[in-house]
Amino acid sequence: MNFQQLRQQHPDLPFSEQLRLYSDEEWQKIIHHRFVNELGEGTLANQVLSNYLIQDYTFVDSLTRLVCTAIADAPTMEIRHVLANFLTAITSDENTYFIRSFEALGVSESLYLSPKLNDVSLEFQQALSDGSTKGYAYAITTLFVAEWSYHTWAIRLRGKRPRHFYHKEWIALHDNIEFNAFVDWVRKQVDQFASQSEQEQNALAEQFKRLCRLEYQFFDAAYQ
Numbered sequence: 024m025n026f027q028q029l030r031q032q033h034p035d036l037p038f039s040e041q042l043r044l045y046s047d048e049e050w051q052k053i054i055h056h057r058f059v060n061e062l063g064e065g066t067l068a069n070q071v072l073s074n075y076l077i078q079d080y081t082f083v084d085s086l087t088r089l090v091c092t093a094i095a096d097a098p099t100m101e102i103r104h105v106l107a108n109f110l111t112a113i114t115s116d117e118n119t120y121f122i123r124s125f126e127a128l129g130v131s132e133s134l135y136l137s138p139k140l141n142d143v144s145l146e147f148q149q150a151l152s153d154g155s156t157k158g159y160a161y162a163i164t165t166l167f168v169a170e171w172s173y174h175t176w177a178i179r180l181r182g183k184r185p186r187h188f189y190h191k192e193w194i195a196l197h198d199n200i201e202f203n204a205f206v207d208w209v210r211k212q213v214d215q216f217a218s219q220s221e222q223e224q225n226a227l228a229e230q231f232k233r234l235c236r237l238e239y240q241f242f243d244a245a246y247q
């Protein structure tokens with residue numbers, strides 16, 4: 024089924040939910056990934072988490088660039104303000120999480136500042152960079168996959184109390200009042216893209232699916 028057929032079958036769903044449904048198979052693989060389960064149980068091996076965080080530190084670097092271009096392309100000052108606040112969060116609280124975790128896990132600065140990127144990370148960089156060159160809607164939809172998927176698995180882990188701070192805080196960074204409000208806001212932005220042309224909608228749906236696939240492959244890669 025193509026994206027327009029899916030929209031016709033589910034005309035009452037918000038655009039964000041239509042996008043998600045179009046990529047449901049990939050989406051479920053992210054939310055129920057072994058990595059997520061082990062994070063919640065606190066049984067994730069340090070080696071796996073180290074592999075993941077080393078790659079993810081470069082992902083977050085690319086993500087900050089994407090947010091910068093979304094700010095530049097944003098249609099209003101109010102939108103710039105919300106995105107700038109998010110940029111502050113990922114360059115402060117989230118950044119210090121990485122640095123403290125690298126220290127606790129014994130990952131040296133030379134390793135996390137000049138890592139050897141795996142294939143999924145390289146593809147992710149390309150997808151994020153594509154996401155930042157095609158205008159506001161494309162950039163926001165790209166950001167949306169990353170934040171909404173992490174938000175969704177973090178909510179799923181509510182009530183889990185892993186012992187180590189590097190497990191606990193990675194969940195808390197994706198389930199807290201400010202972050203949840205931000206994800207809600209992004210979702211409402213995306214819902215407005217229902218008014219774009221069919222051709223643009225289809226491009227957003229394909230980008231959404233491509234990113235969902237990369238998200239679970241990114242988890243897979245931490246085990247290799």
Ligand SMILES: Cc1ncc(CO)c(N)n1
Pocket residue numbers: 079082083086169170173238241
């Ligand atoms: C790969 C990946 N996707 C999403 C997020 C959430 O920002 C992250 N930190 N890493």
